[in-house]
Amino acid sequence: MSRKALIAANWKMFKTPAEAKAFVDAFLPLVAGHSRDEIALFPSPVLLPTVIEAAKGSNVVIGAQNIHFAPEGAFTGETSIGQLKAVGGTHTLIGHSERRQYFAETDEIVNKKLHAALENGIVPVVCVGEVLADREAGKTGDVLKKQIDGALVGITAEIAAPIVIAYEPVWAIGTGKTATPEMAVEAHKIIRAEVAKLLGPAVAAAVRILYGGSVKPANAKELIGQEEIDGALVGGASLKADSFAAIVKY
Numbered sequence: 170m171s172r173k174a175l176i177a178a179n180w181k182m183f184k185t186p187a188e189a190k191a192f193v194d195a196f197l198p199l200v201a202g203h204s205r206d207e208i209a210l211f212p213s214p215v216l217l218p219t220v221i222e223a224a225k226g227s228n229v230v231i232g233a234q235n236i237h238f239a240p241e242g243a244f245t246g247e248t249s250i251g252q253l254k255a256v257g258g259t260h261t262l263i264g265h266s267e268r269r270q271y272f273a274e275t276d277e278i279v280n281k282k283l284h285a286a287l288e289n290g291i292v293p294v295v296c297v298g299e300v301l302a303d304r305e306a307g308k309t310g311d312v313l314k315k316q317i318d319g320a321l322v323g324i325t326a327e328i329a330a331p332i333v334i335a336y337e338p339v340w341a342i343g344t345g346k347t348a349t350p351e352m353a354v355e356a357h358k359i360i361r362a363e364v365a366k367l368l369g370p371a372v373a374a375a376v377r378i379l380y381g382g383s384v385k386p387a388n389a390k391e392l393i394g395q396e397e398i399d400g401a402l403v404g405g406a407s408l409k410a411d412s413f414a415a416i417v418k419y
C-alpha cells in the first residue's frame with residue numbers, strides 16, 4: 170500500500186506573527202504545485218490566525234502543537250479544540266516529547282487528547298520516542314509499545330483512520346544526532362506491528378508514521394525515502410522557508 174507522506178514543521182516556541190507571515194509568503198511559492206506529499210505547519214497558538222490566513226487556498230495545512238482534551242473550561246494557558254477549529258486549524262500534535270518531559274504529559278493524557286481530536290475531526294499526530302537511557306538499556310521497543318498502547322486505549326479501527334504517528338527519538342531532537350535510516354525503520358516496524366496488534370492489519374498498513382529528530386535537507390532523502398518512513402516532523406530545520414522547502418522536495 171502506498172501512503173502519502175506528510176512533511177510537517179514544528180516551530181516550537183519560535184517566531185513572531187510578522188516572522189511567521191514572512192515565512193509563509195516566502196515558503197508557498199517554493200512548494201507551489203507540490204502534490205507528492207502533504208505539507209503541514211505547527212506554529213504556536215498565538216500565530217495560528219496569521220499563518221492560517223497567509224496559507225489560505227494553498228497546499229499547506231495548519232495545526233496546533235498542543236490542545237486540551239476538554240471542550241472548554243477553567244484551564245489557564247490551554248487551547249481548546251473548538252478554539253483551534255474556529256480559527257481554521259485542522260491538525261494537532263499530541264504528546265510531543267517536550268510536552269511529556271517539561272509539562273508532565275502522560276500516556277493517559279495523550280490518550281484523552283487523541284480521543285478528543287478524533288471526536289472533533291482534528292487530525293492527530295501522536296508523538297512517541299525513547300530517551301537515550303532507554304535505547305542504551307535495550308528498551309526502545311518496550312518504551313514504544315507502552316507509549317502506543319497507552320495512546321490507543323479505547324480507540325477502535327473504525328475511528329482510527331486519521332491518526333498519524335511521529336517517531337521522535339528524544340536523543341535525536343535538537344541535538345544534531347539523527348537516527349540512522351536503519352534505526353528509524355526498525356522503530357517504525359515495531360510501532361506498525363503494535364498498531365496491527367491493537368487495531369488490525371488494515372489500519373496498520375495505512376497509518377502514516379513520520380520520523381522526527383534533526384531532519385535537515387542533507388538527510389531528508391535517506392530517511393523519508395525509506396518505504397517504512399511516511400514523512401517527517403521537523404523542528405530546527407523548518408524555521409527557514411528555503412530549508413523546509415528543500416526537505417519537502419527531498
Ligand code: 13P
Nearest residue numbers: 179342343382383404405
Ligand atoms: P529537531 O528537528 O530540531 O531535532 O526537532 C525535532 C522535533 O522535535 C520535531 O517535533
